[in-house]
Structures are given as structure tokens and as C-alpha cells.
Amino acid sequence: MKVLLLEDDEPLAVEVERVLRHAGYAVDVTHDLESAEIAAESNSYGCLVLDRSVPGGDGSALVATLRRRGDLTPALLITARDGLADRVAGFDLGADDYLVKPFAAVELIARVRALSRRGQVTVPPVLAGAGIRLDVQRHTTHRHGTQLLLRAKEFAVLEELLRASSGVVTRSDLIERCWDEHHDPASNVVDVVIAQLRRRLGAPDPIQTVRGVGYRLVDGTDDRPTADEPPGGDGDA
The missing domain is CATH 3.40.50.2300 (Response regulator)
Incomplete structure (x- = not known):
């Protein structure tokens, strides 16, 4: 926030x-x-x-x-x-x-x-999806019952993905909501945090890249492209 x-x-x-x-x-x-x-x-x-x-x-x-x-x-x-x-x-x-x-x-x-x-009374205090349970008030995260220690930006990005409830969250949305005015729009900080978050969440990877748009959470990402992602792309370009 x-x-x-x-x-x-x-x-x-x-x-x-x-x-x-x-x-x-x-x-x-x-x-x-x-x-x-x-x-x-x-x-x-x-x-x-x-x-x-x-x-x-x-x-x-x-x-x-x-x-x-x-x-x-x-x-x-x-x-x-x-x-x-x-x-x-x-x-x-x-x-x-x-x-x-x-x-x-x-x-x-x-x-x-x-x-x-x-200011967010419509948002539940605990967000869940893809085996992840994120407690906004206690600032804790679990996946499949195992507690994860996330850095501040990782927690913020995961919170936005969970709030979207499998909908796509664009890179610009993540920058707007999770970074401040000192962020360099030309940098790859979003990609870096997504990569770190994927490592911490473990397999199966719940973060799916929608090429040229952003990311969304799914119940176990495989390598099939989304409707916005052509075959053969890794989505990180």
C-alpha cells in the first residue's frame, strides 16, 4: 500500500x-x-x-x-x-x-x-488462492500450511495478485500500488520481485505471466500460453 x-x-x-x-x-x-x-x-x-x-x-x-x-x-x-x-x-x-x-x-x-x-472495508482480512493464505492484518503468509517469510515488496505484490482473484494485474498496476515515486519506470524491479516471489512460493508455480500485460494467480501454473501469450514466449520480455 x-x-x-x-x-x-x-x-x-x-x-x-x-x-x-x-x-x-x-x-x-x-x-x-x-x-x-x-x-x-x-x-x-x-x-x-x-x-x-x-x-x-x-x-x-x-x-x-x-x-x-x-x-x-x-x-x-x-x-x-x-x-x-x-x-x-x-x-x-x-x-x-x-x-x-x-x-x-x-x-x-x-x-x-x-x-x-x-478504507478497505470490502476486502477480507485474509486472502486465499492457489494454496496460499495471506493474513493482511497479521502480515503473515502460508502456502499449503507452511509459513513463508516474505519481504515487504513480495508481500505487497502477492497481496495485489490475491485481491485480483485470478484476474490479471498489470505491471503498471503493481508499480502504482506497490512502489513509490522514486521508482524508475525503466527498471525491471517488478520482474525481479516476481522471480523472488516464485522462488519463495515453490512448486507448483502459482504465478502465470500474461505476455505484454502482467500476471495472475492460478491453481498450479503449467507452461501453456494464455490467450494473450503466443506459444514459445516465456512472458518476461
Whole structure:
């Protein structure tokens, strides 16, 4: 899942970005209100983490703007303002949660996870398919009863494949949902993560390549081409 972070205190922004990435999130970092507005208009996020006092205005103003547009992306406001009136004002503008500085990393992650689940109420907490069981909340993965230790990006990609329920997930979808703005679109990171994920999942390979499009999960991939993949292609080109 991708998070938008708005924080003008650079040392704090670096630390919050590090904490979120360690928890498995892709993070786009902005330092002023205008940059955050542009990012929110250009990308899809699972959660917004916004400082209130930033160059260009108040992070809560971005929440209000998004709500007027019908955008219900969960928003967490972080601020040194701990007064009741400040908290109420943030909620009135459409914020979903409020975290007062200084805060513990574990609390930040817990709140982001809670908001992410709130924004995906139609998604079951446990995803399953092709012998795989992925617990989104506990961040655990099993295949045929054996627990697998996946890296953050591997978990994120597998989650997207399971959510598609045997439908095709394009490379651009994976990049949009699992990588942040620092991703080089010309790189082969998607292929690398898919290859790593295949090794960890073991045989039979549940990830099928749809040549020129993307990937999908099946109950035991064989070497037959899909309708979009001509015979003789390995689908990784």
C-alpha cells in the first residue's frame, strides 16, 4: 500500500518515512501543501499522513479539499497542537484520526494500519488462492500450511495478485500500488520481485505471466500460453 506523507520538518520526515517503509508501505514524501496537493491529485493512496503546520497552509486543508471532491482516502493528522479545539477542527474538516507530536513509531504504524483497513472495508482480512493464505492484518503468509517469510515488496505484490482473484494485474498496476515515486519506470524491479516471489512460493508455480500485460494467480501454473501469450514466449520480455 502507498502512503502520502506531508511533513516540513525534514529530520522527522526522514524518520517517519523510514518507519513506514520498514512496516512495508511505499511512501511519497512532500514538504509543502502545494506538493502534497499535486501528489494527491496524481496518485492513489491507501492513507494520508499529514502535518498541520506546513509551508503553504494547513495539512487539514488538503483533507477538506479531497472530501469536497468525494475522495474518502483515510487521513491521519500529525501535529504539535494538542488542544481539544484543534483536534475537533481537524475532524470537522474530514480527518479520520489525530496523532500529537512527539509520538511513538509503533503507535503511528498501528494508526496507519487501522485507517488502511477502514478504507478497505470490502476486502477480507485474509486472502486465499492457489494454496496460499495471506493474513493482511497479521502480515503473515502460508502456502499449503507452511509459513513463508516474505519481504515487504513480495508481500505487497502477492497481496495485489490475491485481491485480483485470478484476474490479471498489470505491471503498471503493481508499480502504482506497490512502489513509490522514486521508482524508475525503466527498471525491471517488478520482474525481479516476481522471480523472488516464485522462488519463495515453490512448486507448483502459482504465478502465470500474461505476455505484454502482467500476471495472475492460478491453481498450479503449467507452461501453456494464455490467450494473450503466443506459444514459445516465456512472458518476461
